């Protein structure tokens with residue numbers, strides 16, 4: 001039985017990751033976490049179609065106590081995990097990226113970091129013991145270099161220092177660059193022992209979700225992915241991951257992005 005936890009699953013990519021796994025793996029156990037389970041209408045609807053396979057838990061990723069409680073609950077319930085997807089993210093608390101330095105505020109930087117960077121780190125801290133006990137149900141099992149679990153951090157291409165030609169979006173860019181460093185650091189620590197966890201960052205493409213909605217008009221024709229299309233591509237990549245990919249920053253087409 002494949003066991004996955006998707007964090008930030010109330011809507012957008014996170015919700016679609018849950019749907020994708022449940023539709024394709026009838027025996028999978030999926031834990032979907034979100035900050036307001038009562039208000040997560042679409043997630044509750046999905047639960048009604050998969051009452052035995054989908055479990056909803058509360059995690060506001062800025063709350064370490066939520067993460068700790070949820071990890072204890074998943075440990076009691078499932079004992080291990082094969083896949084953790086950290087999907088929750090914000091562009092900025094104002095929903096608009098900064099266009100110049102005058103827009104930058106300590107509050108904006110802090111709030112964006114707390115969700116986009118600190119959240120996935122704290123998730124890794126509490127859920128890595130369960131991933132180290134996984135069965136390698138996702139990714140390509142390699143007899144010589146087996147892995148137990150996978151951590152996927154949903155990052156963004158704008159977090160690439162090398163690729164940054166436009167500037168702006170200070171809070172979001174910085175938070176995703178730092179998230180990529182977290183991925184790299186995690187890949188080293190969780191790749192050392194006998195049991196290993198693959199850790200990667202993925203850019204999902206520019207996706208038709210609430211996060212990017214204010215900027216859709218500027219996206220060239222055919223370049224705006226539906227959440228279904230993006231998740232199809234990402235899950236295909238996740239199912240092909242090997243230990244040698246650990247620490248990489250990957251694009252939706254599986255190619256490596258520069259840090």
Ligand SMILES: NC(=O)c1ccc[n+]([C@@H]2O[C@H](COP(=O)([O-])OP(=O)(O)OC[C@H]3O[C@@H](n4cnc5c(N)ncnc54)[C@H](OP(=O)(O)O)[C@@H]3O)[C@@H](O)[C@H]2O)c1
Pocket residue numbers: 007008009010011012013014034035036059060061062086087088089090115154155156157203204205206207208209210211212
């Ligand atoms: N859309 C794009 O074009 C694009 C491009 C590159 C990267 N990404 C990345 O893809 C990921 C998913 O974004 P999306 O496009 O699916 O955005 P979205 O539709 O706006 O969804 C964002 C999700 O994050 C959750 N969230 C925000 N703050 C949270 C917190 N403190 N605790 C728990 N959950 C929280 C939201 O929950 P609530 O419902 O409770 O608000 C929602 O489920 C993000 O990491 C984003 O940076 C997106």
